[in-house]
Amino acid sequence: MAHDEVNVRSAPKLDSEIISVISQNDSYPILEEKSNWIQIELNDGQTGWVMSKLIKKSEEADSDDNSMTTSDPVLKDKRVGTVGVSTLYVRSSASQQAPIIATLKRNYIITITNERNGWYEIDFNGQTGWVGSQYIINENSEPGSTQETIIIHDDTNIRSEPTTTSLIVKRAKNGEVFPISAKKDNWYEITLANGTSAYVASWVVQTSNQAISNMDSGSVQHKTIVIDAGHGGYDSGTIGTQGTLEKSLTLKTAKLLEKKLKDAGANVYMTRDDNFFVSLQSRVAISHQWHADAFISIHFDSFTNSSVRGNTAYYYSTIKDQKLAADIQSEIEKQSSLPSRGVLFGDYFVLRENKQPAALFELGYLSHPQEEAIVSTNDYHERVTEAILSGLEDYFN
Incomplete structure (x- = not known):
C-alpha cells in the first residue's frame, strides 16, 4: 500500500475539519454511509467521516462484523485548484523537511491527485509534487462545500x-x-x-483555504529587510496636482509592506515610522547597522510634463543591486495597472553609499492627475506591496 494514514473529518466533505488521523489496518465501527463517505466511531467515542474510497469494509474481506480498515488514499476524481499565496514551494513528499522541487506563483492552476495529512499531491507543468492543502483554493469543491x-x-x-x-x-x-x-x-x-x-x-x-501567518513561501523568513519611506517631516517630497503629499504615501505604503513582511517571517526595520525627517546618511546607517539583506526605498515621482506616468526601479551597483531591483520590478509590472518605465541606473545617495543590496522604487507620478488618484487608493497600495513581497521572495530564491 502506497500510504498508511487516512484523514477523519468532522463532516462528509473534503474542506471540513480534520479531527483525527487513522492508520493502516486499524478497524472502526461503521455508523452510517452517505454518498461517497462513511461515518465511523473512533476509539475515544468521537464520530467522524472518511472517504469510502480510502477504506475497505471488513465484510468485503470475508468478515461478518460491520467495520472497516483503511485502504490506499488516492483520489480517483481529480480536482482543479489555484495557488492562493504569492509564492508556494512544491516538495518531493508530504513533509516540510522534504526537498523543494519547484515554486509556483499566486493564481497558478494545478490538478489535485491525492490528499494526505494536510497535503495535496499535485500535477503541474508535467511534474508531480506535494504542497500544503491550506495554500490551495479549490475550484471544483464538492457540492455543499463553501469557501x-x-x-x-x-x-x-x-x-x-x-x-x-x-x-x-x-x-x-x-x-x-x-x-x-x-x-x-x-x-x-x-x-x-x-x-x-x-x-x-x-x-x-x-x-478560508489560506494561512496568513504561516505561508509556505519561507524565502523571506529570517531575512533582514530595511524599508525606507522617502521624505518625512518638513521634507514633504513632491506634491501632487490635488495636493497629495509624497511623504504621506511613502509612509502608508511602507507600513503596509512592513506588516506583510513580518507576517511572512522577515526581520523588518523602518528608517522612519512616523512623520519626521530622517537624513540620507541616517537612512544608510540603519541599513548598515542591521546588515540588511535588502534595503527598499519607496518614493513617488513628479515631472514638469504632466503626461509622464508609470513606475520605475533604480539600482546603483550592477553586481550588488540590479537583481534586487529587477526581481521586484518584474512583480510590480504584473500587479500594477500603471505602465512600467523599467529598471534603470540611479545615482541616489541611499543606493550609492549603501554597502547592502539596495533598490529605490518610484511607484507612480503625482504630477499626472489620473495617476495621482490611482496611487492614493488602498487597492494600489495592496497591489504594489504584494508585488514587492513576491519580488523579494524571487530575489532570495
Whole structure:
C-alpha cells in the first residue's frame, strides 16, 4: 500500500475539519454511509467521516462484523485548484523537511491527485509534487462545500463589478467573512448579508483555504529587510496636482509592506515610522547597522510634463543591486495597472553609499492627475506591496 494514514473529518466533505488521523489496518465501527463517505466511531467515542474510497469494509474481506480498515488514499476524481499565496514551494513528499522541487506563483492552476495529512499531491507543468492543502483554493469543491473570503484590512472596498473603477457598495472591516460564489480573474464574487452579489479583489483578502501567518513561501523568513519611506517631516517630497503629499504615501505604503513582511517571517526595520525627517546618511546607517539583506526605498515621482506616468526601479551597483531591483520590478509590472518605465541606473545617495543590496522604487507620478488618484487608493497600495513581497521572495530564491 502506497500510504498508511487516512484523514477523519468532522463532516462528509473534503474542506471540513480534520479531527483525527487513522492508520493502516486499524478497524472502526461503521455508523452510517452517505454518498461517497462513511461515518465511523473512533476509539475515544468521537464520530467522524472518511472517504469510502480510502477504506475497505471488513465484510468485503470475508468478515461478518460491520467495520472497516483503511485502504490506499488516492483520489480517483481529480480536482482543479489555484495557488492562493504569492509564492508556494512544491516538495518531493508530504513533509516540510522534504526537498523543494519547484515554486509556483499566486493564481497558478494545478490538478489535485491525492490528499494526505494536510497535503495535496499535485500535477503541474508535467511534474508531480506535494504542497500544503491550506495554500490551495479549490475550484471544483464538492457540492455543499463553501469557501469564504476573510477581510484583513479595515475599509476594504466591496464593489458592484470586478473592476477598481466600479461602484463601491460597502467598506468592509478587518475580520468580516463573506461566502465566495465564483472567481473572475483576480476578483472574488461574494454574497453580502442581504443576499446580493458583489466583488472584492483577491489581492486584498485571504480565503478560508489560506494561512496568513504561516505561508509556505519561507524565502523571506529570517531575512533582514530595511524599508525606507522617502521624505518625512518638513521634507514633504513632491506634491501632487490635488495636493497629495509624497511623504504621506511613502509612509502608508511602507507600513503596509512592513506588516506583510513580518507576517511572512522577515526581520523588518523602518528608517522612519512616523512623520519626521530622517537624513540620507541616517537612512544608510540603519541599513548598515542591521546588515540588511535588502534595503527598499519607496518614493513617488513628479515631472514638469504632466503626461509622464508609470513606475520605475533604480539600482546603483550592477553586481550588488540590479537583481534586487529587477526581481521586484518584474512583480510590480504584473500587479500594477500603471505602465512600467523599467529598471534603470540611479545615482541616489541611499543606493550609492549603501554597502547592502539596495533598490529605490518610484511607484507612480503625482504630477499626472489620473495617476495621482490611482496611487492614493488602498487597492494600489495592496497591489504594489504584494508585488514587492513576491519580488523579494524571487530575489532570495
